[in-house]
Amino acid sequence: MASREEKQTDIIKASIRVFSEHGFDGAKMESIAKEAGIGKGTIYEYFESKERLYEEILKFSVEEYRLGLKESMTRGETIEEKLRNCACFNTEFLNGHMDIVQIFMQVNILSKEMRVQLFAEHLAILKNYTEMVHAAKLKGEIREDLDEELATYCIAGALDLFSKQRVLMDPQPLAKIDHQGIVGVLLKGLK
Amino acid sequence: MASREEKQTDIIKASIRVFSEHGFDGAKMESIAKEAGIGKGTIYEYFESKERLYEEILKFSVEEYRLGLKESMTRGETIEEKLRNCACFNTEFLNGHMDIVQIFMQVNILSKEMRVQLFAEHLAILKNYTEMVHAAKLKGEIREDLDEELATYCIAGALDLFSKQRVLMDPQPLAKIDHQGIVGVLLKGLK
Amino acid sequence: MASREEKQTDIIKASIRVFSEHGFDGAKMESIAKEAGIGKGTIYEYFESKERLYEEILKFSVEEYRLGLKESMTRGETIEEKLRNCACFNTEFLNGHMDIVQIFMQVNILSKEMRVQLFAEHLAILKNYTEMVHAAKLKGEIREDLDEELATYCIAGALDLFSKQRVLMDPQPLAKIDHQGIVGVLLKGLK
Amino acid sequence: MASREEKQTDIIKASIRVFSEHGFDGAKMESIAKEAGIGKGTIYEYFESKERLYEEILKFSVEEYRLGLKESMTRGETIEEKLRNCACFNTEFLNGHMDIVQIFMQVNILSKEMRVQLFAEHLAILKNYTEMVHAAKLKGEIREDLDEELATYCIAGALDLFSKQRVLMDPQPLAKIDHQGIVGVLLKGLK
DNA sequence: TATGAATGAGAGTTCATTCAT
DNA sequence: AATGAATGAACTCTCATTCAT
Numbered sequence: 001m002a003s004r005e006e007k008q009t010d011i012i013k014a015s016i017r018v019f020s021e022h023g024f025d026g027a028k029m030e031s032i033a034k035e036a037g038i039g040k041g042t043i044y045e046y047f048e049s050k051e052r053l054y055e056e057i058l059k060f061s062v063e064e065y066r067l068g069l070k071e072s073m074t075r076g077e078t079i080e081e082k083l084r085n086c087a088c089f090n091t092e093f094l095n096g097h098m099d100i101v102q103i104f105m106q107v108n109i110l111s112k113e114m115r116v117q118l119f120a121e122h123l124a125i126l127k128n129y130t131e132m133v134h135a136a137k138l139k140g141e142i143r144e145d146l147d148e149e150l151a152t153y154c155i156a157g158a159l160d161l162f163s164k165q166r167v168l169m170d171p172q173p174l175a176k177i178d179h180q181g182i183v184g185v186l187l188k189g190l191k
Numbered sequence: 192m193a194s195r196e197e198k199q200t201d202i203i204k205a206s207i208r209v210f211s212e213h214g215f216d217g218a219k220m221e222s223i224a225k226e227a228g229i230g231k232g233t234i235y236e237y238f239e240s241k242e243r244l245y246e247e248i249l250k251f252s253v254e255e256y257r258l259g260l261k262e263s264m265t266r267g268e269t270i271e272e273k274l275r276n277c278a279c280f281n282t283e284f285l286n287g288h289m290d291i292v293q294i295f296m297q298v299n300i301l302s303k304e305m306r307v308q309l310f311a312e313h314l315a316i317l318k319n320y321t322e323m324v325h326a327a328k329l330k331g332e333i334r335e336d337l338d339e340e341l342a343t344y345c346i347a348g349a350l351d352l353f354s355k356q357r358v359l360m361d362p363q364p365l366a367k368i369d370h371q372g373i374v375g376v377l378l379k380g381l382k
Numbered sequence: 383m384a385s386r387e388e389k390q391t392d393i394i395k396a397s398i399r400v401f402s403e404h405g406f407d408g409a410k411m412e413s414i415a416k417e418a419g420i421g422k423g424t425i426y427e428y429f430e431s432k433e434r435l436y437e438e439i440l441k442f443s444v445e446e447y448r449l450g451l452k453e454s455m456t457r458g459e460t461i462e463e464k465l466r467n468c469a470c471f472n473t474e475f476l477n478g479h480m481d482i483v484q485i486f487m488q489v490n491i492l493s494k495e496m497r498v499q500l501f502a503e504h505l506a507i508l509k510n511y512t513e514m515v516h517a518a519k520l521k522g523e524i525r526e527d528l529d530e531e532l533a534t535y536c537i538a539g540a541l542d543l544f545s546k547q548r549v550l551m552d553p554q555p556l557a558k559i560d561h562q563g564i565v566g567v568l569l570k571g572l573k
Numbered sequence: 574m575a576s577r578e579e580k581q582t583d584i585i586k587a588s589i590r591v592f593s594e595h596g597f598d599g600a601k602m603e604s605i606a607k608e609a610g611i612g613k614g615t616i617y618e619y620f621e622s623k624e625r626l627y628e629e630i631l632k633f634s635v636e637e638y639r640l641g642l643k644e645s646m647t648r649g650e651t652i653e654e655k656l657r658n659c660a661c662f663n664t665e666f667l668n669g670h671m672d673i674v675q676i677f678m679q680v681n682i683l684s685k686e687m688r689v690q691l692f693a694e695h696l697a698i699l700k701n702y703t704e705m706v707h708a709a710k711l712k713g714e715i716r717e718d719l720d721e722e723l724a725t726y727c728i729a730g731a732l733d734l735f736s737k738q739r740v741l742m743d744p745q746p747l748a749k750i751d752h753q754g755i756v757g758v759l760l761k762g763l764k
Numbered sequence: 765t766a767t768g769a770a771t772g773a774g775a776g777t778t779c780a781t782t783c784a785t
Numbered sequence: 786a787a788t789g790a791a792t793g794a795a796c797t798c799t800c801a802t803t804c805a806t
Contacts, residue, residue, distance in 0.1 A: 079327035087370035090354040136270035157352030163281040179278035189380020230767040407598040421788040461709035469752035472736040518652035539734030540727040545663040561660035571762020
């Protein structure tokens with residue numbers, strides 16, 4: 001005796017499971033229906049098309065993340081507490097919604113070997129940063145007790161998001177981008 | 192009279208253009224062949240399947256990125272120069288290879304409206320961080336001259352990468368993850 | 383508070399509108415229900431299936447035509463009056479039931495261009511007859527004051543129906559078909 | 574080693590067989606392919622869609638009819654010969670292309686019983702005309718040796734085509750339609 | 765080696781029909 | 786009697802892949 005809304009949520013939940021396992025194109029509407037315990041045609045009573053269903057999941061998940069993040073901030077008093085809460089929420093959400101993350105990275109069209117290889121490349125990239133940090137430490141450019149791994153994540157994460165923001169989200173002429181600014185903030189943390 | 196290797200590169204280049212415009216499943220082997228100026232069957236002389244071709248592109252691009260990043264580090268003396276070079280390379284690569292980024296985010300199955308909406312959500316998430324930074328500034332928890340926007344990218348980027356690393360790449364029990372560590376590095380930079 | 387029979391007629395009327403606009407397969411039971419202002423399932427209380435509903439419409443319409451034609455004959459005294467009444471009824475029925483005619487010719491699966499083209503072919507066929515009549519007139523084989531257009535309809539209509547009757551309705555060996563007979567009657571009218 | 578054009582014709586021929594047996598919507602592309610001895614996808618190398626294939630058949634057939642009719646006219650000297658040739662061609666074409674006629678009348682969605690019933694209605698309509706002719710003969714309004722059946726086809730065919738032309742093909746205000754004209758031509762032939 | 769005509773598995777989607785309410 | 790949510794059979798069309806030339 002589920003309400004229309006409950007049924008819709010059921011389908012979304014089932015979709016997340018199937019999409020995350022097989023990717024967008026690998027997921028068959030029939031599988032989703034079976035996973036939700038309903039008939040194939042019924043999905044179309046609730047969602048116009050496969051694309052729309054997928055978009056609904058994205059909306060659903062992203063909003064869930066945003067709200068959770070916001071809430072985790074309000075739970076702290078000092079900025080330190082808040083930041084720690086954010087960090088915790090981030091890992092917890094990721095941990096509990098690995099399926100959703102799988103959806104965002106359409107990882108499923110890739111072979112196992114390929115995933116391994118991509119992972120290795122990723123590590124190689126991070127290692128470059130770590131080596132840089134290590135060298136700077138030896139030269140006394142940054143403080144001695146700095147955890148090199150954490151510094152790496154800090155640098156790589158900040159630079160990546162900064163670039164994406166400036167190039168993709170809020171495009172600016174390359175010449176005008178203030179790289180010194182972000183580097184300054186980072187260095188301050190590392191020194 | 193291109194060598195076998197040159198032809199292979201031609202196909203990869205053509206693939207990148209087509210994959211980036213239409214996504215993995217939207218890209219037709221025929222379009223890629225036409226874009227490369229060859230016959231449909233010829234692609235299969237060089238690549239086993241569509242999947243393999245796609246993977247080859249990934250490898251090709253990621254490697255290009257890694258090498259470029261490494262090179263940009265060697266060009267600096269101090270860590271400040273190196274970091275600035277990294278930042279510059281990041282934005283330049285992104286700017287010049289937007290097609291590749293399009294491939295990684297399977298953006299093409301999403302409707303225009305959906306993309307706008309996701310973008311808005313993304314901004315909303317970042318705004319949360321900015322507000323937190325702002326409040327902390329007012330309370331004197333962090334220094335007054337800090338650029339709030341840059342701080343935001345620094346925090347969000349670092350936390351994201353940290354979580355992904357700890358959960359997806361190098362999984363650890365949730366309880367053991369050292370959130371305090373990354374927060375400490377960040378705060379040091381913000382104070 | 384319509385009687386069962388009235389409701390059935392309502393459905394038939396609605397069906398005619400929908401079938402005529404979309405053709406048999408293009409017509410959806412749901413559209414018919416909506417057009418009749420009732421629920422989808424209710425149609426099945428009155429008609430076994432879509433096919434049966436369609437057949438009911440045919441019966442309904444053809445009978446209406448037959449009865450009307452018969453009545454129009456009884457209204458005349460001389461054969462001339464009767465024929466004129468028939469002619470009038472024919473055009474009036476056609477004019478008032480264009481929807482039904484649309485149903486018989488499954489015109490809806492054809493593109494606009496195609497319909498135009500078919501219409502042109504039809505005219506080309508008739509033009510052949512008209513030219514033949516015209517030539518015969520010049521040679522003095524038929525009377526001078528004969529309206530060539532009317533003669534064309536007379537010939538083409540009579541020959542078509544004659545063929546259909548002899549081949550499709552009441553099949554006879556080709557050799558035995560008395561073409562001379564129908565030609566004789568026609569010529570008598572044209573001379 | 575069939576040329577592209579020959580293959581296209583093969584498909585058309587196969588389509589005619591399948592469409593005529595099952596009607597437009599009843600015909601499955603797979604059946605057509607099998608009938609043509611090719612793969613399902615191959616049809617789409619030659620025809621954009623099912624609709625287009627259907628339209629091609631119509632064009633093909635109607636043109637064949639028109640050309641044949643024209644030719645049969647040129648084979649005669651007097652109008653009598655020409656008319657007889659037309660009459661013969663009509664029946665022969667119908668006889669040899671019954672499949673095509675089946676396509677035009679979407680007879681296949683009708684049950685056997687229904688077809689029988691429609692046939693009966695058709696006869697009933699014609700019988701009305703015949704009775705009218707018979708009565709007129711008794712009253713001396715038309716000549717005694719007139720074959721009543723032939724007269725019936727002549728009248729019914731001529732009136733039908735006349736109405737269709739005036740209402741559907743070349744629409745005119747009802748009041749302006751010259752029924753007396755066609756009746757005059759007909760009567761002249763019957764007297 | 766290069767090609768592209770031919771293929772057919774496979775998927776999304778529709779909609780007539782059913783049946784619990 | 787009336788309904789409309791649920792169903793799943795069945796359809797068209799796509800496109801990666803093959804292979805004869």
